Amino acid sequence: MSARSADLIDAGARASLWLQPHRLVLIAIGLALVVCAAVFMRWDWLPDYYDLALQGIWRTIWILAVTCVLGFMLAVPIGFVQVTGPRWLSLPAYWFCTVIRGTPLLLQLWFLYYGLGSLFPQFPWIRESFLWPYLRQAWPYAILSLTLSYAAYEGEVMRGAFAGVARGQLETARAFGMSRWKVFRRIWLPQAIYRALPTLAGETVLQLKATPLVATITVVDIYAVASRVRQSTFIVYEPLLLLAVIYLCITGILVLAFRKLEARIPNRLG
Amino acid sequence: MRGSGAQNPKRGSAEHDGDRHIEALIHLAQASAFDLLALSPPGWGGNLLRGLMNSVLIAVGAFSIGILIGIGGAFGKLYGGPVTRDLLELYTTLVRAIPELVLILLLYFAGTDLINRLLEALGYQRIDINGLVAGICVLGIVQGAYSTEVIRGAILAIPQGQIEAARAYGMSPGLMLRRITLPAMLPFAIPGLANLWLIATKDTALLAIVGFNELTQETRTAASTTKAYFTFFLAAGALYLLLTLFSNVIIARVERWARRGMYMETH
Amino acid sequence: MLKTFKIAAAAAIIAASGVAMASAEPLKVGFSPEAYPPFYEADASGNWTGWEVEIVNAICAEAKYECELVPIPWDGLIPALTTKKIDAIMNSMSITAERQKSIDFTDKYYNTPTAVIGPKGETFDASPESLKGKIIGVQVSTVHADYVKKHFTEAAEVKEYQTQDEANQDLAAGRIDATQADSIALDAFLQSDQGKACCDLKGYVAEDLEILGPGVGAGVRKEDTATKDRLNAAIKAIRDNGKYDEITKKYFTFDIYGG
Missing domain, CATH: 3.40.190.10 (Periplasmic binding protein-like II)
Structure with missing residues (x-):
């Protein structure tokens, strides 16, 4: 109980420290700008696009979540084989990271979608295959290229994280008679993930910032919805401003969520 | 393929027709891949290289502006007044949270428009901001936010004694910046700045969305005219990769140069 | 430069x-x-x-x-x-x-008139009934995008592309069933090697002056x-x-x- 009240007092003190006079003025200016934007700019298009915008936001978040999870699952082996794997595994993993990190995502996306797409007419059997219903659509390419991108960047982080786990710990674990797999599962992987965790938040925000690129291959995410508003109403700034605010909110939520996660995990690791 | 068709008389004529089309297409794709990439017209290689030059030009410009903003921003954040610090915090937070694509569209259209409206309101002539300058400025502003953080971190990493010693010698702030702070922070800043340079080279591709003729846009034009999407995107990827690998070599050298003498200092 | x-x-x-x-x-x-x-x-x-x-x-x-x-x-x-x-x-x-x-x-x-093209071997025309359930590609922010959304309401999906060329590309790749655009621009595509191999003209759309304009x-x-x-x-x-x-x-x- 007393700890909680101390927390409250602490929070109160921090709040008053944060709310210095000049900040109040800045906030007032900011609010004035928002009111100006609300009053003087055109927002009459909002009701027409409300449903579409919600769908777009949902699709953006869905793409972000799927590609981050899949990308991280790929990043673990990619990082690991570069640290201890045999050459025939570590070399491809190294080049995978280099190529993906060395070329723009936009180009990768267009290469996968239009480049591969241009080969389809040459191979008619593709259209008869069971994969065709998926290959026809745009989202598998979006998911694939964003996943590969995340895997390459996070794979590089995981490589450093695996390499950074103290050798002595692994040797001790082996000395205790743990099998290689058990050492990996109990010692190496958890410690590496713990080391990589602080970069996860940043990488995920970067991933969010990469999602609007999928709009260029006809996936209708929130960015595509904003483009559609711009294109059909010829209003230039308002949709973009709202879009910026939406991304700002999603980023804020992500950062807070990761902070919560990071605050919890060290306790568990003890 | 023609042989197999002849050996199998049961195949329908429609299938035959398809075969010939495919054969023609494959032939087209293979025979012309090198012709398409030839450096002089009718090859498109020259266009791709011109695009690459533009990309490098924008990246260099944006990176330089970014560093200038970064140095100013870092000093503002470290030594500026409370308002400066808060505004800089707002700037770095906003830029790092909003997708580059959205920022580019906003700044590209709104930025130039606002500048011109301001100039007109003040009674000056409209100025014509061309795509290159706008692209460099927009990416420079984005880069600036990241370099602010990198340089701020690097300045904080300088052993405090060095700065205190400089103060004790009675150095003016300008001299101290030139002689002590900037050279001393360089080794700490270079890994972060190198990373930013690599990001800058790749972010130039986003200017394709606003129609600027850098490598990605040139590739798209070439691909859509010749229909050789696969070939051109592969070629452009190779060019970007070469640029990155070449940059990595240079970065390694610069890093060695910036760290010269560091070893002795620690002893 | x-x-x-x-x-x-x-x-x-x-x-x-x-x-x-x-x-x-x-x-x-x-x-x-x-x-x-x-x-x-x-x-x-x-x-x-x-x-x-x-x-x-x-x-x-x-x-x-x-x-x-x-x-x-x-x-x-x-x-x-x-x-x-x-x-x-x-x-x-x-x-x-x-x-x-x-x-x-x-x-x-x-x-010039507005046309619809589609893959060879499929028979349909540019009427709403015959485009029912099909995926139609159009270039964003064009009269064709507006026309398709107004008249071909029973299409399975309307995909919007940044350029008409990308829509043509996806038609050749088989990702869309039809695309609507200016008849001359489409004809130029149909005359290309890629266009000849994959697609042909399906028909001209009914006039709608309000959308297609003069x-x-x-x-x-x-x-x-x-x-x-x-x-x-x-x-x-x-x-x-x-x-x-x-x-x-x-x-x-x-x-x-x-x-």
């Missing part, structure tokens, strides 16, 4: 006729840097060619403008015009009531009546003096000005 090259023709003609260069006012003409044959097409040396480029040249020469072609993506053209990045749009943009809310147009300089004109700012009048006079002049027909004959076997 930038491809915002100047059109030399205007200057050359003026110089040849002995009029001082200074009289040629600059005019920035926006166009979308995408392959849209036979109207706009890039060549390997980085120049833009095609019927519309030549028409722009001719109009500018006639109106004594020194024109500069400024590449702007299709969906950014109207914002670029209203924010004065460019002074006119000559990019096969149809005159429509919706666009006229934001910008003004000169008289039309060509008008034809293609040059977009200008609403308050900029001076430019509009000057361009109108030039369009009429090249129609009358045979320049228009001369250029058109190089590309088409018929007059694309329309009735």
Whole structure:
């Protein structure tokens, strides 16, 4: 109980420290700008696009979540084989990271979608295959290229994280008679993930910032919805401003969520 | 393929027709891949290289502006007044949270428009901001936010004694910046700045969305005219990769140069 | 280095006729840097060619403008015009009531029917019933996008592409079942190796003047009546003096000005 009240007092003190006079003025200016934007700019298009915008936001978040999870699952082996794997595994993993990190995502996306797409007419059997219903659509390419991108960047982080786990710990674990797999599962992987965790938040925000690129291959995410508003109403700034605010909110939520996660995990690791 | 068709008389004529089309297409794709990439017209290689030059030009410009903003921003954040610090915090937070694509569209259209409206309101002539300058400025502003953080971190990493010693010698702030702070922070800043340079080279591709003729846009034009999407995107990827690998070599050298003498200092 | 090259023709003609260069006012003409044959097409040396480029040249020469072609993506053209990045749009943009809310147009300089194409071997036409359940690709922010959304409401999906070429590309790849666009632009695609291999004409869509508009004109700012009048006079002049027909004959076997 007393700890909680101390927390409250602490929070109160921090709040008053944060709310210095000049900040109040800045906030007032900011609010004035928002009111100006609300009053003087055109927002009459909002009701027409409300449903579409919600769908777009949902699709953006869905793409972000799927590609981050899949990308991280790929990043673990990619990082690991570069640290201890045999050459025939570590070399491809190294080049995978280099190529993906060395070329723009936009180009990768267009290469996968239009480049591969241009080969389809040459191979008619593709259209008869069971994969065709998926290959026809745009989202598998979006998911694939964003996943590969995340895997390459996070794979590089995981490589450093695996390499950074103290050798002595692994040797001790082996000395205790743990099998290689058990050492990996109990010692190496958890410690590496713990080391990589602080970069996860940043990488995920970067991933969010990469999602609007999928709009260029006809996936209708929130960015595509904003483009559609711009294109059909010829209003230039308002949709973009709202879009910026939406991304700002999603980023804020992500950062807070990761902070919560990071605050919890060290306790568990003890 | 023609042989197999002849050996199998049961195949329908429609299938035959398809075969010939495919054969023609494959032939087209293979025979012309090198012709398409030839450096002089009718090859498109020259266009791709011109695009690459533009990309490098924008990246260099944006990176330089970014560093200038970064140095100013870092000093503002470290030594500026409370308002400066808060505004800089707002700037770095906003830029790092909003997708580059959205920022580019906003700044590209709104930025130039606002500048011109301001100039007109003040009674000056409209100025014509061309795509290159706008692209460099927009990416420079984005880069600036990241370099602010990198340089701020690097300045904080300088052993405090060095700065205190400089103060004790009675150095003016300008001299101290030139002689002590900037050279001393360089080794700490270079890994972060190198990373930013690599990001800058790749972010130039986003200017394709606003129609600027850098490598990605040139590739798209070439691909859509010749229909050789696969070939051109592969070629452009190779060019970007070469640029990155070449940059990595240079970065390694610069890093060695910036760290010269560091070893002795620690002893 | 930038491809915002100047059109030399205007200057050359003026110089040849002995009029001082200074009289040629600059005019920035926006166009979308995408392959849209036979109207706009890039060549390997980085120049833009095609019927519309030549028409722009001719109009500018006639109106004594020194024109500069400024590449702007299709969906950014109207914002670029209203924010004065460019002074006119000559990019096969149809005159429509919706666009006229934001910008003004000169008289039309060509008008052609709208067509639907699809893969070979499939039989359907450009009617709403026959396009039911199909995936239709269109270029964003075009009259065709509006038309498809209004008339082909029972289509399975309407996919919007940044450029018509990308829609054609996906039609060849089999990702969409049909695409609707200007009949001449589609015909140019059908004449290409890729187009010949994959697709053919399915039919022309029913007229809807409200959406498809009376034809293609040059977009200008609403308050900029001076430019509009000057361009109108030039369009009429090249129609009358045979320049228009001369250029058109190089590309088409018929007059694309329309009735």
